[in-house]
Amino acid sequence: MIEYKTFDSKELKRIKQIYESERWLAYLDDDKKLKKAFDNSLFLYGAFSDESLVGFVRVVGDGEHVVLVQDLIVMNDYQGKGIGSELFSFVLDKYKDVRFFEVVADSNDEKLNEFYKSFGLVSVGSEYMIAYCRK
Numbered sequence: 732m733i734e735y736k737t738f739d740s741k742e743l744k745r746i747k748q749i750y751e752s753e754r755w756l757a758y759l760d761d762d763k764k765l766k767k768a769f770d771n772s773l774f775l776y777g778a779f780s781d782e783s784l785v786g787f788v789r790v791v792g793d794g795e796h797v798v799l800v801q802d803l804i805v806m807n808d809y810q811g812k813g814i815g816s817e818l819f820s821f822v823l824d825k826y827k828d829v830r831f832f833e834v835v836a837d838s839n840d841e842k843l844n845e846f847y848k849s850f851g852l853v854s855v856g857s858e859y860m861i862a863y864c865r866k
Contacts, residue, residue, distance in 0.1 A: 732780075733778050733779065733780055733785070733809075733812075733814060733817075734778075734779045734780075735776065735777070735778055735779070735817060735818070735821065736776070736777060736779065737774070737775060737776055737777070738775050738776075738777040738784065738787070739769065739770070739775060740766045740769040740770050742777070742784050743762065743765065743766055743769070745783065745784040746765070746769065746784065746787070747759060747762075747765070749784065749785070749786065749787070749804055749806055750804070752806050752807060753804055753806065753807065755802075755804065769789070771791075772789050772790060772791050772801070773790045773791050773792050773793075773794050773798065774788075774789075774790040774794075774822065774825070775787060775788075775789055775790075776788050776790075776818055776821055776822060777818075778805065778809070778814045778817070778818060780809065785805065785806045785808075785809045785814070786804060786805030786806060786809055786814050786815065786818060787802065787803075787804060787818065788800060788802065788803045788818040788819060788821070788822050789801045789802040789803075790822055790826070792829075794826065794829065795829065796829065796830050796831060797829065797830065797831040797833065798822075798826045798829050798831075798832055798833065799833045799834070799835070800819070800822060800832075800833070800834045803815060803818060803819055803834075805818075815846070816846075819846075819850065820850070823850055832852075833855075833862075834847055834852065835862075835864075
C-alpha cells in the first residue's frame with residue numbers, strides 16, 4: 732500500500748537513490764546543493780511504500796502567482812501504478828488558484844507529454860506565451 736505525505740531533506744539518501752535509479756544524474760554531484768534545493772523548495776510530497784520513499788513531486792515558486800513542478804519522479808518498479816498521477820493531481824489541486832502553474836518536460840518524450848496533457852495542461856508556446864531557457 733502506498734502512503735502519500737509531505738517529507739523533507741532528511742530523506743536525502745533515498746532521494747538520491749531515486750534520482751540515480753531513474754538516471755537523473757545531474758542532481759547527484761553535490762549533496763550540499765541538493766539538500767539546499769530541497770530545503771528551499773516550496774512543497775515536497777512523497778509516495779511511501781513500507782516507510783520507504785518511492786516517488787515524489789517537488790514544487791518551487793512563490794505559491795501565489797507562479798509555481799513550477801521541478802521534479803516528478805517515481806522509481807521504475809513503482810511506475811504504471813498511478814503514483815505519478817496521484818502526486819501530480821495533489822499539487823495541481825493544491826495550487827489550483829495559482830495564475831501560472833508550470834511544468835517543464837522533454838519535448839521528445841511523447842508519453843510524458845501525453846501525461847501532462849491528460850491533466851488539461853497545454854504547451855506554453857501553443858497559447859499566449861512562450862518560454863525560454865539558457866543553453
